[in-house]
Amino acid sequence: MKRRSLSKQTLLSAAWVYPVSQKPISNGALLIEKDKIVDIGLQKELEKRYPRSKKIKLKNSILLPGFVNTHCHLVHDYDEKASRDFSTWFKSMVSSVKKNKKTSKDLKQIVKKGLNELIHSGVTTVADSGPTDFPLKQLKKRGLRAIFYQEVFGFTEAQPDKFSKKIIETLKQNQESYPDRIRLGLAPHSPYTMPTKMFRDLSRLCLQEKIPLTTHVAESKEETLFFQKGKGALAELFPGRKKQIARAKSSVQYLSANRVLGSHLLSAHCVQVDSKDVSLLANKDVNVSFCPTSNQFLNVGTAPVHELLKRKVTVGLGTDGASTSGSLNFFQTLRDAALLGRLECDQVIRLATLGGATAMGMEKEIGSLKKGKKADCVAIKIPKKGLEAKELSSYLVWKGQSKDILFSMVNGKVLF
Ligand SMILES: [Zn+2]
Numbered sequence: 439m440k441r442r443s444l445s446k447q448t449l450l451s452a453a454w455v456y457p458v459s460q461k462p463i464s465n466g467a468l469l470i471e472k473d474k475i476v477d478i479g480l481q482k483e484l485e486k487r488y489p490r491s492k493k494i495k496l497k498n499s500i501l502l503p504g505f506v507n508t509h510c511h512l513v514h515d516y517d518e519k520a521s522r523d524f525s526t527w528f529k530s531m532v533s534s535v536k537k538n539k540k541t542s543k544d545l546k547q548i549v550k551k552g553l554n555e556l557i558h559s560g561v562t563t564v565a566d567s568g569p570t571d572f573p574l575k576q577l578k579k580r581g582l583r584a585i586f587y588q589e590v591f592g593f594t595e596a597q598p599d600k601f602s603k604k605i606i607e608t609l610k611q612n613q614e615s616y617p618d619r620i621r622l623g624l625a626p627h628s629p630y631t632m633p634t635k636m637f638r639d640l641s642r643l644c645l646q647e648k649i650p651l652t653t654h655v656a657e658s659k660e661e662t663l664f665f666q667k668g669k670g671a672l673a674e675l676f677p678g679r680k681k682q683i684a685r686a687k688s689s690v691q692y693l694s695a696n697r698v699l700g701s702h703l704l705s706a707h708c709v710q711v712d713s714k715d716v717s718l719l720a721n722k723d724v725n726v727s728f729c730p731t732s733n734q735f736l737n738v739g740t741a742p743v744h745e746l747l748k749r750k751v752t753v754g755l756g757t758d759g760a761s762t763s764g765s766l767n768f769f770q771t772l773r774d775a776a777l778l779g780r781l782e783c784d785q786v787i788r789l790a791t792l793g794g795a796t797a798m799g800m801e802k803e804i805g806s807l808k809k810g811k812k813a814d815c816v817a818i819k820i821p822k823k824g825l826e827a828k829e830l831s832s833y834l835v836w837k838g839q840s841k842d843i844l845f846s847m848v849n850g851k852v853l854f
Contacts, residue, residue: 447471447491450845451481452501452817454830458791459806462827468501470813473850478807499817499844500830502787503806504562505768506794508727509652509706509756512552512566512573513545516760524658524736525671527762532675535569542572549573552766553580556757558840559768560816562848565704565727565756565798567625567652571612577620581848583814585798587625587652592636593678602639609649619849623650628657629689630664630672630679634696641698648702650799652727655705656689658738662710665692690715699724704797706756707732708746709739716742720749725797728789730774732758743779754794755786769838776835783831817845 448470455466457478467484469477469491477484485493514531521527540548553576556564566573567587577584588609595601609622616622626632626640632653644651656662663670665686673679686692690711693699701723708719708726719726728741746753755775757766764770768790775786795805803812818834819842825833846853 447476447488448494449484449488449491450494450496450501450815450817450847451484452496452499453820453824454500454827455807456500456502456787456830457807458503458788459808462830464827466501468807468813468815470847470850473812475807475809475811475813478809494845496817496845498822498824499819500825500834501807501815501817501845502834503791503795503804504814504816504846504848505560505790506563506754506798506800506805507556507561507757507766507768507771508565508704508754508794508797509729509758510552510556510564510566510766511568511759511761512549512564512576512766513568513570514759514761515548516764520761522735522737524738525660525675527736529671529675531761545570545572546576549576552760553577553582555760555766555840556768557582557846557853558843559766560818560838560843560846561766561768562814562816562846562853563795563798563800563804565652574616574620578616581851581853583619583800583804583812583848585621585623585650587623587650589625589627590632590640591627592632593676595636598633598636599639602636602643606640606643606647606649610647621650623652625652628654628661629693629698630661631676633679634683637693637698638696641700641703645700645702650704651702652704652706655693655708656710656715657707657733658736659710661689665689688712688715690718694718694722701725702799706758707738707741709733709741711742713745716745716749716751719746720751723752725752725754727756727797728753728775728779729756729758729763729771730778731764731770732756732762734774734778735762735764740778743775743781747785752793752796753789754797755790767840769840772835772838783835786835787831813850814848816843816847818842819844
């Protein structure tokens with residue numbers, strides 16, 4: 439897949455332009471110059487205004503902002519033997535990381551397959567976390583926009599203070615070798631794996647150095663039990679952590695007491711949260727990644743997405759890794775968000791684009807089709823008979839499929 443640079447002005451037109459931040463435009467167009475959207479409107483008017491532009495006619499399709507996947511692990515592969523019980527699955531995940539059986543060649547193939555699934559289901563931005571920087575090279579090569587979060591566990595570190603400072607320094611240094619569209623962030627794995635002081639320090643350093651931060655929060659009932667009573671499967675798995683934690687009513691309240699919550703945090707899952715937790719997330723401006731497919735796979739429940747949205751918490755959608763979602767096909771995530779989150783389809787599309795962009799701190803650059811924003815967009819084929827404006831979001835959610843993705847662009851460059 440070779441990316442082409444568009445040298446001059448390019449006019450993309452489609453049966454529908456669905457900007458998300460404004461009403462859909464029938465027979466609409468976007469004018470792209472270098473990496474940015476410089477105009478948006480009716481195809482006829484834009485063709486008159488920019489007669490010398492190169493025309494790409496996407497005809498019978500919906501042109502919309504590329505999807506933003508706010509939680510992913512490109513190195514996790516689908517495993518037909520995977521348990522659907524959270525703590526059993528987690529134990530086997532930890533032991534497979536320790537055994538480290540996968541070769542570089544295996545990992546390369548897994549990441550490649552995952553990226554294909556993302557790109558061919560309309561994703562143009564991904565928040566990916568992993569213990570090794572394997573996906574980075576491929577993200578750079580394939581042209582996606584991304585935050586790659588270096589995943590850390592920390593409980594085995596002999597000199598925690600040194601470790602924290604060093605990892606932040608390394609991220610700052612490594613950032614220099616990546617283009618603007620790829621940012622490096624940090625992913626302390628979870629409040630139950632990361633030592634308390636280390637988590638507090640890392641969060642403070644990330645805030646100070648403007649390094650994106652993500653973690654898994656309140657995913658399972660076992661996690662709540664771990665914080666409330668220091669008991670259960672997770673406490674057995676991490677006996678050392680048990681002594682360090684001050685008893686808290688919940689994972690969110692533990693993070694709040696340790697000053698980890700803030701607008702710099704993207705917190706994945708937030709399934710096991712009560713109304714006090716939701717208030718804390720809202721008051722501290724924490725961003726949430728709603729991962730309905732993965733949560734259902736591991737039988738942990740569904741995040742109270744209506745309550746989160748009602749309290750104005752920023753919510754984006756995430757696939758999580760293929761080991762708990764089967765594949766990284768984002769259309770599955772759209773459908774599961776609608777079904778399990780009981781969301782309206784236009785709300786689903788909003789979370790999948792602008793919601794995700796805001797959750798990743800990128801709302802000024804991407805997430806909607808607007809003058810001045812980066813040219814990140816995809817076109818999805820629609821039936822020949824056409825659709826009405828009010829049918830677009832439901833078509834995308836219920837009927838969208840990979841084979842109908844006609845076009846994808848990131849940063850003004852055509853992915854395919
Ligand atoms: Zn995850």
